[in-house]
Amino acid sequence: xxxxxxxxxxxxxxxxxxxxxxxxxxxxxxxxxxxxxxxxxxxxxxxxxxxxxxxxxxxxxxxxxxxxxxxxxxxxxxxxxxxxxxxxxxxxxxxxxxxxxxxxxxxxxxxxxxxxxxxxxxxxxxxxxxxxxxxxxxxxxxxxxxxxxxxxxxxxxxxxxxxxxxxxxxxxxxxxxxxxxxxxxxxxxxxxxxxxxxxxxxxxxxxxxxxxxxxxxxxxxxxxxxxxxxxxxxxxxxxxxxxxxxxxxxxxxxxxxxxxxxxxxxxxxx
Ligand SMILES: Nc1ncnc2c1ncn2[C@@H]1O[C@H](COP(=O)(O)OP(=O)(O)OP(=O)(O)O)[C@@H](O)[C@H]1O
Ligand SMILES: [Mg+2]
Numbered sequence: 001x002x003x004x005x006x007x008x009x010x011x012x013x014x015x016x017x018x019x020x021x022x023x024x025x026x027x028x029x030x031x032x033x034x035x036x037x038x039x040x041x042x043x044x045x046x047x048x049x050x051x052x053x054x055x056x057x058x059x060x061x062x063x064x065x066x067x068x069x070x071x072x073x074x075x076x077x078x079x080x081x082x083x084x085x086x087x088x089x090x091x092x093x094x095x096x097x098x099x100x101x102x103x104x105x106x107x108x109x110x111x112x113x114x115x116x117x118x119x120x121x122x123x124x125x126x127x128x129x130x131x132x133x134x135x136x137x138x139x140x141x142x143x144x145x146x147x148x149x150x151x152x153x154x155x156x157x158x159x160x161x162x163x164x165x166x167x168x169x170x171x172x173x174x175x176x177x178x179x180x181x182x183x184x185x186x187x188x189x190x191x192x193x194x195x196x197x198x199x200x201x202x203x204x205x206x207x208x209x210x211x212x213x214x215x216x217x218x219x220x221x222x223x224x225x226x227x228x229x230x231x232x233x234x235x236x237x238x239x240x241x242x243x244x245x246x247x248x249x250x251x252x253x254x255x256x257x258x259x260x261x262x263x264x265x266x267x268x269x270x
Contacts, residue, residue, distance in 0.1 A: 025089040026050040027184055027215045028074055033083035034239075035069050043069040045239040046083070051217065053183070056210040058226050059219045060250055061236035067219035070236075071188045074217075075107055076100055087184070105133045108177030108214075110206075112189035114169045116161040122148065122172050123157045129176040147175045151205060167198035174205055178214070185209060187218045191225060199225055223250030 028051040035043045044066040051057060059067045072078045073085050076092045085092045087103065095103060116125050123144055130140045148154050151171040161169055170190060177185060187206060191199035203218075203225050210216040220226065226233060226249065233248030234241060 025053075026086075027053050027055075027088060028217070029084075029086040029089075030070070030073075031084045031086065033073065033080045033085060035066075035073065035078065036081045042239050044073075044236070047236075047239070047241055048083075049234060049241065049244070051215055053215055054210070054213055055232060056207065056216045056229070057218070057232040057234060058229075058248075059217060059234050059236065060221060060226060062221065064238075065236040066239040067236060068188055069239075071109075071186050071217070071219055074184075074186060075104060075109065101133075105180065106182050106184060108180070108182040108185040110170070110173050110177045110185070110187040110190045112192035114161070114166075114173040116169055116172055116176075118161055121158050121160050122153060122164070125161070125172055126176045126179055129179050133180060135180070143179055147179045150208075151175045165198075166194050167201060170194065170198075170202050171205065174202065174209075178209055181214070183214060185214050185216045187216070189220055190218065191220065191222055196224060200228070203229060226250040 028049075030047045030049040033047045034045050037043055047066075047070070059070060061067060069078070073080055073092075074087065076085075076095065079093070087106075092103070117128065120128065126144050126147060127140050130143060135143070145154070145157070148157055151174055153168060153171055153175065156164060156168060161172070164172070170193075174187075174190075177187075185206070190206070191202050194202065199222060206216050206218060207229060230247045230249075233243065233245050233250070235243035235245075235248075235251075
Protein backbone atom coordinates (compact mmCIF):
# COMPACT_ATOMS: atom_id res chain seq x y z
CA UNK A 1 0.00 0.00 0.00
CA UNK A 2 1.42 3.41 -0.85
CA UNK A 3 2.20 5.88 1.92
CA UNK A 4 -0.13 8.34 0.26
CA UNK A 5 -2.95 5.86 0.39
CA UNK A 6 -2.29 5.00 4.05
CA UNK A 7 -2.19 8.66 4.92
CA UNK A 8 -5.49 9.28 3.16
CA UNK A 9 -7.13 6.42 5.05
CA UNK A 10 -5.75 7.76 8.34
CA UNK A 11 -7.06 11.23 7.53
CA UNK A 12 -10.49 9.91 6.66
CA UNK A 13 -10.58 7.90 9.88
CA UNK A 14 -9.64 11.01 11.84
CA UNK A 15 -12.36 13.00 10.15
CA UNK A 16 -14.83 10.32 11.16
CA UNK A 17 -13.26 10.55 14.63
CA UNK A 18 -12.51 6.80 14.73
CA UNK A 19 -8.98 7.52 15.84
CA UNK A 20 -7.67 10.51 17.72
CA UNK A 21 -5.38 12.89 15.90
CA UNK A 22 -2.09 12.31 17.72
CA UNK A 23 -0.46 15.30 16.07
CA UNK A 24 -3.01 17.70 17.46
CA UNK A 25 -2.67 16.45 21.02
CA UNK A 26 -0.20 17.80 23.50
CA UNK A 27 2.66 15.35 24.01
CA UNK A 28 2.66 16.01 27.75
CA UNK A 29 -0.10 17.46 29.92
CA UNK A 30 -0.14 18.18 33.63
CA UNK A 31 -3.70 18.72 34.78
CA UNK A 32 -3.79 20.22 38.30
CA UNK A 33 -1.00 17.91 39.42
CA UNK A 34 0.24 17.85 43.01
CA UNK A 35 2.82 15.51 44.46
CA UNK A 36 3.29 15.14 48.17
CA UNK A 37 6.01 12.68 49.14
CA UNK A 38 5.71 10.23 52.01
CA UNK A 39 7.38 12.51 54.51
CA UNK A 40 4.87 15.25 53.73
CA UNK A 41 7.09 17.32 51.41
CA UNK A 42 4.97 19.13 48.82
CA UNK A 43 7.16 18.73 45.73
CA UNK A 44 4.75 20.06 43.10
CA UNK A 45 1.53 21.89 43.74
CA UNK A 46 -1.43 22.28 41.42
CA UNK A 47 0.70 22.32 38.28
CA UNK A 48 -1.12 22.58 34.96
CA UNK A 49 1.09 22.59 31.88
CA UNK A 50 0.90 21.44 28.34
CA UNK A 51 3.71 20.73 25.88
CA UNK A 52 3.03 20.54 22.16
CA UNK A 53 4.72 18.24 19.72
CA UNK A 54 8.13 19.56 18.72
CA UNK A 55 8.45 21.99 21.61
CA UNK A 56 11.72 22.70 23.42
CA UNK A 57 11.15 23.82 26.99
CA UNK A 58 13.25 24.48 30.05
CA UNK A 59 12.05 23.79 33.57
CA UNK A 60 14.04 26.03 35.88
CA UNK A 61 14.18 27.00 39.52
CA UNK A 62 16.27 26.56 42.66
CA UNK A 63 17.18 23.23 44.17
CA UNK A 64 14.18 21.40 45.62
CA UNK A 65 11.58 23.34 43.58
CA UNK A 66 10.22 20.17 41.96
CA UNK A 67 11.97 19.84 38.60
CA UNK A 68 13.00 16.19 38.95
CA UNK A 69 9.62 15.36 40.43
CA UNK A 70 7.98 16.60 37.21
CA UNK A 71 10.31 14.41 35.15
CA UNK A 72 9.63 11.37 37.32
CA UNK A 73 5.88 11.91 37.01
CA UNK A 74 6.15 11.90 33.20
CA UNK A 75 7.80 8.46 33.11
CA UNK A 76 5.41 7.20 35.80
CA UNK A 77 8.26 6.49 38.17
CA UNK A 78 6.01 8.13 40.76
CA UNK A 79 2.28 8.85 40.84
CA UNK A 80 0.67 12.23 41.45
CA UNK A 81 -1.09 12.68 44.77
CA UNK A 82 -3.71 14.74 42.98
CA UNK A 83 -4.49 15.57 39.36
CA UNK A 84 -3.56 13.80 36.21
CA UNK A 85 -0.57 13.46 33.89
CA UNK A 86 -1.35 12.62 30.27
CA UNK A 87 1.09 11.54 27.59
CA UNK A 88 -0.16 11.87 24.01
CA UNK A 89 -3.65 12.18 25.44
CA UNK A 90 -3.40 9.00 27.50
CA UNK A 91 -3.86 9.31 31.23
CA UNK A 92 -0.99 7.70 33.10
CA UNK A 93 -3.24 6.82 36.03
CA UNK A 94 -5.07 4.37 33.80
CA UNK A 95 -1.83 2.86 32.50
CA UNK A 96 -1.18 -0.47 34.18
CA UNK A 97 2.27 -1.40 35.54
CA UNK A 98 2.53 -3.96 32.76
CA UNK A 99 2.23 -1.22 30.13
CA UNK A 100 4.91 1.06 31.61
CA UNK A 101 7.68 -0.37 29.38
CA UNK A 102 5.65 0.72 26.33
CA UNK A 103 5.53 4.24 27.73
CA UNK A 104 9.26 4.31 28.45
CA UNK A 105 10.07 3.08 24.97
CA UNK A 106 8.72 6.36 23.70
CA UNK A 107 10.58 8.57 26.14
CA UNK A 108 14.34 9.07 26.09
CA UNK A 109 15.86 10.16 29.40
CA UNK A 110 19.20 11.84 30.09
CA UNK A 111 20.43 12.37 33.67
CA UNK A 112 23.04 14.57 35.29
CA UNK A 113 25.25 11.61 36.20
CA UNK A 114 25.00 9.91 32.76
CA UNK A 115 24.12 6.50 34.25
CA UNK A 116 26.27 4.55 31.80
CA UNK A 117 27.12 0.90 32.36
CA UNK A 118 30.76 1.07 33.55
CA UNK A 119 31.84 -2.33 32.24
CA UNK A 120 30.38 -1.92 28.76
CA UNK A 121 32.00 0.07 25.98
CA UNK A 122 30.37 3.01 24.20
CA UNK A 123 28.87 0.85 21.47
CA UNK A 124 27.33 -1.59 23.94
CA UNK A 125 26.00 1.16 26.18
CA UNK A 126 24.03 2.55 23.26
CA UNK A 127 23.11 -0.87 21.88
CA UNK A 128 21.73 -1.80 25.28
CA UNK A 129 19.01 0.83 24.92
CA UNK A 130 17.82 -0.87 21.76
CA UNK A 131 18.29 -4.37 23.07
CA UNK A 132 15.96 -3.84 26.04
CA UNK A 133 13.15 -2.75 23.75
CA UNK A 134 13.57 -5.87 21.65
CA UNK A 135 15.21 -4.38 18.56
CA UNK A 136 16.61 -6.86 16.06
CA UNK A 137 20.38 -7.40 15.72
CA UNK A 138 20.33 -5.94 12.23
CA UNK A 139 18.57 -2.86 13.55
CA UNK A 140 21.14 -2.45 16.32
CA UNK A 141 24.06 -2.85 13.90
CA UNK A 142 22.62 -0.15 11.67
CA UNK A 143 21.41 2.35 14.25
CA UNK A 144 24.23 2.42 16.80
CA UNK A 145 27.02 3.61 14.48
CA UNK A 146 24.61 6.11 12.94
CA UNK A 147 23.73 7.75 16.27
CA UNK A 148 27.36 7.69 17.46
CA UNK A 149 28.30 9.63 14.32
CA UNK A 150 25.51 12.12 15.04
CA UNK A 151 26.84 12.84 18.54
CA UNK A 152 30.44 12.98 17.29
CA UNK A 153 31.73 9.83 18.97
CA UNK A 154 32.43 7.58 16.00
CA UNK A 155 36.10 7.31 17.02
CA UNK A 156 35.34 6.28 20.63
CA UNK A 157 33.07 3.35 19.88
CA UNK A 158 35.23 0.77 21.68
CA UNK A 159 36.19 2.93 24.65
CA UNK A 160 34.83 2.38 28.15
CA UNK A 161 33.06 5.15 30.11
CA UNK A 162 36.06 5.72 32.43
CA UNK A 163 38.18 6.46 29.35
CA UNK A 164 35.92 9.35 28.34
CA UNK A 165 35.57 12.96 29.47
CA UNK A 166 32.38 14.04 31.22
CA UNK A 167 31.12 15.70 28.05
CA UNK A 168 31.81 12.57 26.01
CA UNK A 169 30.05 10.41 28.58
CA UNK A 170 27.04 12.67 28.43
CA UNK A 171 27.04 12.44 24.63
CA UNK A 172 26.92 8.65 24.96
CA UNK A 173 23.95 9.07 27.31
CA UNK A 174 22.21 11.35 24.80
CA UNK A 175 22.93 8.83 22.02
CA UNK A 176 21.43 6.06 24.14
CA UNK A 177 18.35 8.12 24.92
CA UNK A 178 17.81 9.07 21.30
CA UNK A 179 18.89 5.96 19.40
CA UNK A 180 15.30 4.81 19.11
CA UNK A 181 14.14 8.29 17.99
CA UNK A 182 11.54 8.69 20.74
CA UNK A 183 8.95 11.45 20.27
CA UNK A 184 9.82 12.80 23.72
CA UNK A 185 13.20 13.39 25.34
CA UNK A 186 13.65 14.41 28.99
CA UNK A 187 16.94 15.74 30.28
CA UNK A 188 17.33 16.29 34.03
CA UNK A 189 20.28 18.62 34.71
CA UNK A 190 22.12 17.17 31.71
CA UNK A 191 24.96 19.66 32.08
CA UNK A 192 25.14 19.71 35.88
CA UNK A 193 28.60 18.12 35.95
CA UNK A 194 30.06 19.84 32.90
CA UNK A 195 32.05 22.99 32.27
CA UNK A 196 30.32 25.84 30.36
CA UNK A 197 31.86 25.04 26.95
CA UNK A 198 30.95 21.35 27.12
CA UNK A 199 27.49 22.25 28.44
CA UNK A 200 26.83 24.31 25.34
CA UNK A 201 27.85 21.34 23.15
CA UNK A 202 25.39 19.06 24.93
CA UNK A 203 22.65 21.67 24.70
CA UNK A 204 23.30 22.11 20.97
CA UNK A 205 22.94 18.39 20.57
CA UNK A 206 19.58 18.41 22.37
CA UNK A 207 18.55 21.35 20.24
CA UNK A 208 19.43 19.47 17.04
CA UNK A 209 17.41 16.51 18.25
CA UNK A 210 14.51 18.86 18.87
CA UNK A 211 14.79 20.35 15.41
CA UNK A 212 14.38 16.86 14.00
CA UNK A 213 10.90 16.83 15.56
CA UNK A 214 11.35 15.42 19.07
CA UNK A 215 9.76 17.26 21.99
CA UNK A 216 12.56 18.09 24.45
CA UNK A 217 12.13 19.07 28.11
CA UNK A 218 15.23 20.13 30.01
CA UNK A 219 15.36 20.66 33.77
CA UNK A 220 18.25 22.90 34.68
CA UNK A 221 19.53 25.59 36.96
CA UNK A 222 22.09 26.81 34.49
CA UNK A 223 21.12 30.39 33.50
CA UNK A 224 23.84 30.56 30.83
CA UNK A 225 22.23 27.83 28.77
CA UNK A 226 18.67 29.02 29.14
CA UNK A 227 19.62 32.55 28.19
CA UNK A 228 21.53 31.41 25.16
CA UNK A 229 18.89 29.16 23.69
CA UNK A 230 15.85 31.39 24.31
CA UNK A 231 13.04 28.86 24.29
CA UNK A 232 10.02 28.35 26.50
CA UNK A 233 10.89 28.70 30.19
CA UNK A 234 8.78 27.32 33.02
CA UNK A 235 9.91 28.50 36.41
CA UNK A 236 9.03 26.62 39.57
CA UNK A 237 9.24 27.89 43.10
CA UNK A 238 8.49 25.50 45.92
CA UNK A 239 6.44 23.34 43.58
CA UNK A 240 4.40 26.13 42.04
CA UNK A 241 4.65 27.37 38.46
CA UNK A 242 5.50 31.03 38.87
CA UNK A 243 6.30 31.73 35.22
CA UNK A 244 5.62 30.17 31.83
CA UNK A 245 7.16 32.25 29.14
CA UNK A 246 7.98 31.78 25.46
CA UNK A 247 11.54 32.68 24.51
CA UNK A 248 12.31 33.33 28.14
CA UNK A 249 15.44 34.09 30.09
CA UNK A 250 16.47 32.20 33.20
CA UNK A 251 15.29 34.83 35.63
CA UNK A 252 13.30 38.00 35.41
CA UNK A 253 15.44 40.20 37.58
CA UNK A 254 17.09 43.45 36.70
CA UNK A 255 20.36 42.09 35.44
CA UNK A 256 18.67 39.74 33.01
CA UNK A 257 16.28 42.47 31.92
CA UNK A 258 19.37 44.40 31.02
CA UNK A 259 20.79 41.38 29.30
CA UNK A 260 17.59 41.00 27.28
CA UNK A 261 17.72 44.62 26.19
CA UNK A 262 21.33 44.22 25.18
CA UNK A 263 20.52 41.10 23.17
CA UNK A 264 17.69 42.88 21.39
CA UNK A 265 19.99 45.75 20.56
CA UNK A 266 22.61 43.38 19.25
CA UNK A 267 20.00 41.63 17.12
CA UNK A 268 18.91 44.94 15.65
CA UNK A 269 22.48 45.87 14.88
CA UNK A 270 23.06 42.63 12.96
N1 LIG B 1 11.71 10.49 47.36
C1 LIG B 1 11.44 11.59 48.04
N2 LIG B 1 10.90 11.51 49.30
C2 LIG B 1 10.60 12.62 50.01
N3 LIG B 1 10.79 13.88 49.55
C3 LIG B 1 11.34 14.02 48.33
C4 LIG B 1 11.68 12.89 47.51
N4 LIG B 1 12.19 13.35 46.36
C5 LIG B 1 12.16 14.69 46.42
N5 LIG B 1 11.65 15.10 47.60
C6 LIG B 1 11.42 16.50 48.02
O1 LIG B 1 10.58 17.12 47.06
C7 LIG B 1 11.01 18.44 46.76
C8 LIG B 1 11.28 18.56 45.26
O2 LIG B 1 12.36 17.73 44.92
P1 LIG B 1 12.92 17.60 43.44
O3 LIG B 1 13.92 16.52 43.45
O4 LIG B 1 11.79 17.47 42.50
O5 LIG B 1 13.61 19.03 43.25
P2 LIG B 1 14.55 19.58 42.07
O6 LIG B 1 13.94 20.84 41.59
O7 LIG B 1 14.78 18.51 41.07
O8 LIG B 1 15.90 19.93 42.85
P3 LIG B 1 17.42 19.87 42.32
O9 LIG B 1 17.64 21.13 41.55
O10 LIG B 1 18.22 19.87 43.58
O11 LIG B 1 17.59 18.63 41.52
C9 LIG B 1 12.22 18.69 47.64
O12 LIG B 1 11.78 19.37 48.78
C10 LIG B 1 12.71 17.31 48.00
O13 LIG B 1 13.34 17.29 49.24
MG1 LIG C 1 16.51 17.50 40.42
